[in-house]
Amino acid sequence: MTRLIIDTDPGVDDAIAIAIAALSPDTDLLGVTTVYGNVGLAKTTRNALRLLELCGRDDVPVAAGAAMPLVHPQKRRDSTAHGDDGLSGHADVLPEPSRDAVAGGAVGLMASLLEQSEEPVTIAPIGPLTNIAVLLAAYPHLKPKIERLVIMGGALEGGNVSARAEFNVWSDPEAARRVLVEEDVPSVLVPMDLTYRCAVDTAWLERLAASGHVGEALRALTPDYVRHYTGALGWPCMVVHDAVAIVEAITPGTLATESLPVDIECSFGPSRGAVIADRRRQAQIDDTVALDGNRVDVAVDTDIDQLRAVLLDGITEKREI
Numbered sequence: 001m002t003r004l005i006i007d008t009d010p011g012v013d014d015a016i017a018i019a020i021a022a023l024s025p026d027t028d029l030l031g032v033t034t035v036y037g038n039v040g041l042a043k044t045t046r047n048a049l050r051l052l053e054l055c056g057r058d059d060v061p062v063a064a065g066a067a068m069p070l071v072h073p074q075k076r077r078d079s080t081a082h083g084d085d086g087l088s089g090h091a092d093v094l095p096e097p098s099r100d101a102v103a104g105g106a107v108g109l110m111a112s113l114l115e116q117s118e119e120p121v122t123i124a125p126i127g128p129l130t131n132i133a134v135l136l137a138a139y140p141h142l143k144p145k146i147e148r149l150v151i152m153g154g155a156l157e158g159g160n161v162s163a164r165a166e167f168n169v170w171s172d173p174e175a176a177r178r179v180l181v182e183e184d185v186p187s188v189l190v191p192m193d194l195t196y197r198c199a200v201d202t203a204w205l206e207r208l209a210a211s212g213h214v215g216e217a218l219r220a221l222t223p224d225y226v227r228h229y230t231g232a233l234g235w236p237c238m239v240v241h242d243a244v245a246i247v248e249a250i251t252p253g254t255l256a257t258e259s260l261p262v263d264i265e266c267s268f269g270p271s272r273g274a275v276i277a278d279r280r281r282q283a284q285i286d287d288t289v290a291l292d293g294n295r296v297d298v299a300v301d302t303d304i305d306q307l308r309a310v311l312l313d314g315i316t317e318k319r320e321i
């Protein structure tokens with residue numbers, strides 16, 4: 001049983017990720033915390049509440065976190081891919097939340113869940129890393145309670161928000177650097193290089209719609225998102241970035257990883273927000289300039305057809321809703 005906290009900015013792919021965790025019989029979903037990102041914090045929080053309502057999980061506490069990055073303001077939201085409401089303009093197909101976010105905020109909720117848990121907890125950050133940087137800075141004594149971070153973010157080759165950077169890391173590079181380079185919590189980074197390869201096609205979406213009432217509602221959230229990725233990749237598809245990370249969080253080892261030294265570009269040049277991962281052989285590194293931060297397990301491969309099947313299976317309803 002994976003004890004899990006999701007930190008998220010829903011987001012169409014976040015929506016699929018949350019549903020998989022909320023419906024998983026192998027997961028104890030302890031809490032969902034929200035962050036600005038694809039859209040502003042009020043909308044990401046409302047979307048998270050609505051998604052848990054859809055999944056019959058109003059027992060899972062939701063808390064709102066950062067409304068902006070740690071240091072440098074970044075006003076760009078991702079409405080081209082996710083629509084103005086974060087859910088392709090179709091958030092209204094989801095049920096109204098029957099409750100509010102809990103008081104105390106995202107970092108407070110994560111800290112109290114970690115404190116109360118007897119077993120280590122996996123945290124899956126699938127938005128900008130602002131809340132996680134604050135958690136690690138403010139509660140260093142709780143780090144041993146974190147089994148691992150499974151983070152969707154970064155790009156080893158070309159980015160999506162700029163030529164070099166992926167959206168989540170680019171949104172708050174200073175926070176990403178704190179989490180991935182300066183801290184020492186075991187971390188898996190699931191970059192867009194791999195998530196793009198796991199894109200799902202329209203036949204997958206039809207199966208999603210037929211999988212039950214959750215799948216049907218999720219399918220209704222995808223039109224803008226599919227249009228965006230059809231343009232980006234050149235074939236009718238969508239990329240479910242965050243759901244790929246959630247499957248790894250629930251079932252460790254789903255993704256093949258390489259342990260790599262990484263750094264995050266925090267300058268204001270054209271590479272701001274880039275992940276620099278040193279993939280040279282150790283013998284080569286020994287003689288030259290090495291990165292001296294934490295090593296991160298970077299996800300580089302998986303059985304893609306199997307993963308697509310697991311994603312669908314995860315949404316097919318197994319609990320009484």
Ligand code: BDR
Nearest residue numbers: 011013078126167168241
């Ligand atoms: C990441 O950014 C957002 O658009 C997605 O929800 C995902 O977390 C992909 O770059």
Ligand code: CA
Nearest residue numbers: 011014126127
């Ligand atoms: Ca996200």
